[in-house]
Amino acid sequence: MKPRGSVLWVRTSSGRCPVWIGAGLLGYAGRYLKRLRPGRRWFAVSSPPVWSLWGSELQRGARSAGLQLDTLLMDDREEKKRLDTVERLAEELLRCGADRGATLLALGGGVVGDVAGFLAASYMRGVDYVQVPTTLVGQIDSAIGGKTGVNLRGGKNLLGAFHQPRAVLVDPGTLSTLPLREYRAGLYEVVKCGVIGDPALFRLLERHMSSVLAGDERALHTMLVRSVRLKARIVARDERERNLRRVLNFGHTFGHAFEALTNYRGLRHGEAVGWGMIAATRLAERLGRVSRETVERIITVVRSVGALPALPRLPADRVYAQLFADKKRREADLCFILPRRVGQVDMVSDVPRAAVLATLRRLASDQAL
Ligand SMILES: NC(=O)c1ccc[n+]([C@@H]2O[C@H](COP(=O)([O-])OP(=O)(O)OC[C@H]3O[C@@H](n4cnc5c(N)ncnc54)[C@H](O)[C@@H]3O)[C@@H](O)[C@H]2O)c1
Numbered sequence: 089m090k091p092r093g094s095v096l097w098v099r100t101s102s103g104r105c106p107v108w109i110g111a112g113l114l115g116y117a118g119r120y121l122k123r124l125r126p127g128r129r130w131f132a133v134s135s136p137p138v139w140s141l142w143g144s145e146l147q148r149g150a151r152s153a154g155l156q157l158d159t160l161l162m163d164d165r166e167e168k169k170r171l172d173t174v175e176r177l178a179e180e181l182l183r184c185g186a187d188r189g190a191t192l193l194a195l196g197g198g199v200v201g202d203v204a205g206f207l208a209a210s211y212m213r214g215v216d217y218v219q220v221p222t223t224l225v226g227q228i229d230s231a232i233g234g235k236t237g238v239n240l241r242g243g244k245n246l247l248g249a250f251h252q253p254r255a256v257l258v259d260p261g262t263l264s265t266l267p268l269r270e271y272r273a274g275l276y277e278v279v280k281c282g283v284i285g286d287p288a289l290f291r292l293l294e295r296h297m298s299s300v301l302a303g304d305e306r307a308l309h310t311m312l313v314r315s316v317r318l319k320a321r322i323v324a325r326d327e328r329e330r331n332l333r334r335v336l337n338f339g340h341t342f343g344h345a346f347e348a349l350t351n352y353r354g355l356r357h358g359e360a361v362g363w364g365m366i367a368a369t370r371l372a373e374r375l376g377r378v379s380r381e382t383v384e385r386i387i388t389v390v391r392s393v394g395a396l397p398a399l400p401r402l403p404a405d406r407v408y409a410q411l412f413a414d415k416k417r418r419e420a421d422l423c424f425i426l427p428r429r430v431g432q433v434d435m436v437s438d439v440p441r442a443a444v445l446a447t448l449r450r451l452a453s454d455q456a457l
Pocket residue numbers: 135137138141164165166169196197198199200202222223224225226229230231232233234235236244245262263264265266267270
C-alpha cells in the first residue's frame with residue numbers, strides 16, 4: 089500500500105523541486121526516485137549510525153522499483169563537516185566510476201545533507217542529488233533551500249555553494265529513532281517558523297505540544313507540511329539570501345553568539361535558537377514593538393518544548409561583542425529579527441546598545457524561571 093502523503097514544491101531559478109512528505113515513504117523511495125532520473129547511477133551518502141537504522145529500508149524502497157544504490161559512509165559529527173570529508177567521498181565516487189550522470193542521495197541529518205550537497209555541487213562541476221533528511225532540523229530546514237557547505241577552522245559553513253536538490257523525501261517515521269534532545273532541538277526551529285510567518289502552525293504548537301512531543305502522526309504531518317511550506321515560500325522569493333530569507337534568522341543573531349560562547353558544546357543549535365528567540369522577543373518588548381500578550385505566548389511555547397540547558401554565566405558586554413564576531417556579518421549589518429505579532433517579524437537595525445545589554449541581563453532572570 090502506498091503511504092498517505094503530501095507534495096510541496098520549492099520553486100527556484102534551477103526549477104521546481106518536489107518535497108514529498110509521508111510516513112513510510114522510505115520503503116517506496118524507488119517509485120519517487122524513478123520519476124526523476126531513470127537509468128542513472130545512484131549513490132547513497134550516509135553515516136554509519138543512520139545507515140544502520142534506516143539504510144536497509146531505503147535499499148528496500150529503491151530495489152522494489154529496480155534501483156540499485158551504492159553506499160558511501162561518512163562520520164556525521166559536526167567536527168567532520170570539513171573539506172577533507174568531501175574530498176575523501178569524491179575520491180570514492182571516482183573509484184566507483186561515478187560520472188556526471190550520477191545522482192547522490194543524502195540520508196541523514198543536516199551534517200550529512202550539507203556535506204553530500206556540497207559534494208554534489210562540486211563533483212565534476214555538479215551532479216544531481218536528493219535529500220532524504222532523517223532529523224527534524226533536516227526535514228524542515230537544512231534539506232530545503234539548497235544551501236550546502238562545510239566548516240572552516242574560522243567558522244561554521246564558510247565554504248559552500250547554493251545547489252538545489254532534485255527532490256526531498258521526508259519520511260516522518262525516521263524521527264522515531266531520533267534522540268529526544270535532537271527532536272526538541274528541531275522543534276525550536278518549528279516554533280521559529282510559526283513566529284515568523286505561520287500563526288496556524290504556532291497555534292498547533294500552543295494547543296498540541298504534548299502530541300507533537302509524543303510523535304503523534306497527524307500532528308507531526310501537519311507540522312512538517314506547514315514548516316516546509318513556509319521555508320519553501322521564503323526560499324522561492326529570495327533564493328540567495330539577499331534579504332527576505334534573513335527572517336529565517338529569527339532567534340539566530342543571539343543564538344549564534346550563545347553557541348559560539350559555549351564552544352558549540354553545551355547547547356545544541358536549536359537550543360541556542362530557543363534562547364535566541366526568548367532574547368529577541370524580550371528585546372522587542374523593551375523597544376515597545378510587541379504586545380505583552382504576544383511576548384507571553386512566544387515565551388510559553390518556547391518553554392513548552394522542554395527545559396533549555398542553562399546559558400553560560402557571562403557578562404552582557406561579552407555576549408554583545410560576540411554578536412559582531414560572526415564572520416559573515418559586517419558591523420553595520422547587525423540586524424535583529426524582532427517579532428511584531430505571532431506570524432510577523434521585522435528586520436530592525438540601529439538597535440541601541442543599551443537596550444541589547446539590558447535584554448541580556450534580563451535573560452538571567454528568565455533562566456531562573
Ligand atoms: N543547509 C542549511 O540550510 C542548514 C540549515 C540548518 C542547519 N544546517 C546544518 O545542519 C547541521 C545540524 O543538523 P542536524 O540538527 O540535523 O544534526 P546532525 O546532522 O548533527 O545529526 C544529529 C545526530 O542525530 C543522528 N541521527 C540523524 N538521524 C537520526 C535518526 N533518524 N535516528 C537516530 N539518530 C539520528 C546523527 O547521527 C547525529 O548524531 C549543522 O551542521 C548545521 O550547520 C544547515
